[in-house]
Amino acid sequence: MTRIVQSLAEISAPYDALFVDLWGCVHDGVAALPDAVAALQAYRKTGGKVVLLTNSPRPRASVEIQLKGFGVPTDAWDTIATSGDSARAAMFEGIVGDKVYFMGTEEEKAAFFKPLHLLHNPHEITTVPLEEAEGIVCCGAPDAQAEPEVNRPTFLSAKARGLKLLCANPDIVVDRGDRREYCAGALAALYTEMGGESLYFGKPHAPIYDLARRRLAELDPNIPDTRVLAIGDGIHTDIQGAIGENIDCLFITGGLAAAETATKTQPDPQLLDNYLAKHSLSPTYSIGFLR
Template sequence: MTEIIQTFADISDRYDVAFVDLWGCMHDGVRAFPDAVAAMQGFRAHGGKVVLVTNAPRARGPVEAQIGSLGIPDDAWDSIATSGDSARAAMFRGAVGRKVWFMGEKHDRSFFEPLRIIEEPVEIEVVELDQAEGIVCCGPFDPHADPGVNRPQFLYAKQKGLKLLCANPDMVVDRGGAREWCAGALAALYTEMGGESLYFGKPHPPIYDLARRRYGALNGALDDPRIISIGDGIHTDILGAQQEDIDSLFITGGLAAKETMTGHAPDPQALTTYTEREMVHPTYAIGFLR
């Protein structure tokens, strides 16, 4: 049964490293959550390591700049693993061909910046759909539009047998008080229509492999660390932890605030009903990271 806790400090001494989600956990897309920042600073002050593990469809550098602008200071984390970096590695190895149709907003174009860790990378060219060998999806063109607006393009792509590389498996995020669609919703639609989607972020293994490598590169990293995964996505952060056989802390005041009836803390019965319905079982739960 999931244990409801009051603060991360209640359990933090049981772990060496925290794999921490960003959006909905450390910030809301507009500003950082001060209590979450303080919790990670406190964990690090007592010897813990923090690897920010995010489904952001961008490289580590742009994510670092973004979170700094939102108010997350450098002393709240040790390293960053992004879905974007994991997916970029696959793209530059030719997972969806050389000529790709790009889905996303202007700021997602950093996805195509060179990735130096790949030897002899494939030279990628962004083209129109009728010339494409595959699809790179960092998100919708309009995050407020229903994913169904892409059905005509997806039908054409499916008929051509194009694979879709999904750089962000998240279905939705809440930016401030507004909900937005993510690349995961488009990939789910494409799969539903009979197309093939490739995933690299949470809850899929590649990003956890990357997070472990990021942790391993830190000074003082242990060979067999005690890991806890923290986040608000039941089918990304928590399911991913369950599949990796690591403990998890579910932030119920994020995407599942309504379902878990979270005020200061989740309602125990609502939390149990929700997790049983979703068939995902976090080790711990808390209303907000603090």
């Protein structure tokens, strides 16, 4: 059974590092969450390391610029691991072919296809129309407000040709302020449901945790998983992923699960238990908001 806590400081002493989700925890898609920023700043002053672990399809340099725009100060974190970087590495290794059909915004496209210098012999990737593609790269929907179903005709054609879909962001939805938007994960889920093959690189899947460990090792190579606490508001991304990696986790109930857990400042204990039982997951700790 999860333990409801009042603050990060209440439980942070046994942990040398945090893997912290961004959207819904540190910012709301519009601006930084001041209490969360203050909690991370205080944790870092004790010597703890903060790895921002995000399912953003953007490279980490692009996420850093975005964070600055949201008002998240640089002294609240140490490094960033993104689903986008994990997926980009796989793309430049040719996992879905060299000619790809891209799904997402023009801004996402510009960032995702920037050269990746970590690989010795990256493939030369070009974007082409669907009928010429060897695979699909999905960073999101061009219209995040549209139901994923509008992509069914595209996916029927792709499935008939046996194309694999690389999903750069496994999140299903996010809340931008008070507006809910669909992510690449919703499209990938539809493609899988239709019988297509989707490849995932963000939470809850292993590749992004491997990347987060590498980023952490650059800061301190001697921190084991038992000294890491993962923090997030996505039950099937942040929490499922942490549990799958045997990493302790703190569930932020005031994000995506705010309505189901009746979170205003803290979750309703019985509704929280019901929610966790429904999803068959039990985070180590829970709190209304990161503070």
